[in-house]
Amino acid sequence: GENVEQHPSTLSVQEGDSAVIKCTYSDSASNYFPWYKQELGKGPQLIIDIRSNVGEKKDQRIAVTLNKTAKHFSLHITETQPEDSAVYFCAASGSQSSYKLIFGSGTRLLVRP
Amino acid sequence: EAGVAQSPRYKIIEKRQSVAFWCNPISGHATLYWYQQILGQGPKLLIQFQNNGVVDDSQLPKDRFSAERLKGVDSTLKIQPAKLEDSAVYLCATGPGTGPYEQYFGPGTRLTVT
Numbered sequence: 682g683e684n685v686e687q688h689p690s691t692l693s694v695q696e697g698d699s700a701v702i703k704c705t706y707s708d709s710a711s712n713y714f715p716w717y718k719q720e721l722g723k724g725p726q727l728i729i730d731i732r733s734n735v736g737e738k739k740d741q742r743i744a745v746t747l748n749k750t751a752k753h754f755s756l757h758i759t760e761t762q763p764e765d766s767a768v769y770f771c772a773a774s775g776s777q778s779s780y781k782l783i784f785g786s787g788t789r790l791l792v793r794p
Numbered sequence: 795e796a797g798v799a800q801s802p803r804y805k806i807i808e809k810r811q812s813v814a815f816w817c818n819p820i821s822g823h824a825t826l827y828w829y830q831q832i833l834g835q836g837p838k839l840l841i842q843f844q845n846n847g848v849v850d851d852s853q854l855p856k857d858r859f860s861a862e863r864l865k866g867v868d869s870t871l872k873i874q875p876a877k878l879e880d881s882a883v884y885l886c887a888t889g890p891g892t893g894p895y896e897q898y899f900g901p902g903t904r905l906t907v908t
Contacts, residue, residue: 685836687836713893713894713895715896715897717899722901723901723902724798724885724887724899724900724901724902725837725885725899726899727896727897727898727899730895730896770836770837772836774893774894775894780825780842780844780849780850780892780893780894781839781842781850781894782837782839782894782897784836784837784838785836786834786835786836787834787835787836
């Protein structure tokens with residue numbers, strides 16, 4: 682079945698360091714890969730997304746890379762700040778006949794000042 | 795631009811009672827999703843609407859859950875009767891077009907079933 686695995690489950694970094702979160706997906710037909718940030722008591726917030734025709738996308742301190750052959754994608758946050766502390770979720774679109782997103786289990790990122 | 799609105803924000807009910815959640819999408823968004831997020835997990839899709847019609851409800855427990863989207867705008871999700879395992883955050887998300895792209899989430903309703 683469709684599955685997205687996310688690692689690590691928790692990540693602690695010093696302010697200013699980089700953070701990397703990795704995800705793998707099972708459905709080779711997946712073509713859309715968003716990343717969401719969820720703060721306590723709030724809904725997930727879309728921070729960056731990538732489609733399968735692109736290998737990398739960057740937005741200021743955030744970048745996402747995609748390797749379709751290996752079926753994995755990663756989120757890179759550079760120059761981390763305390764306000765980056767949150768739970769991050771990756772997701773992958775389902776099969777081409779479905780509009781659903783399959784979410785990973787989340788990574789709790791803590792940026793230590 | 796106003797975001798996705800959900801109410802209530804919190805609800806506590808006893809098992810076997812019924813409960814309803816309401817979602818108002820971002821203006822003009824044709825696609826609306828209801829997700830269930832159990833503590834410590836990622837959101838899981840329950841049902842997806844495209845305008846008035848249901849696109850995917852394969853993971854909706856239809857014996858107790860129901861959802862509707864009136865006139866392609868607001869939506870309600872109902873649980874009747876509730877079970878202890880229904881305790882979760884219920885998230886509504888909307889998107890501007892067809893497909894799973896650019897889903898914007900509301901703040902969610904935290905349901906506790908005792």
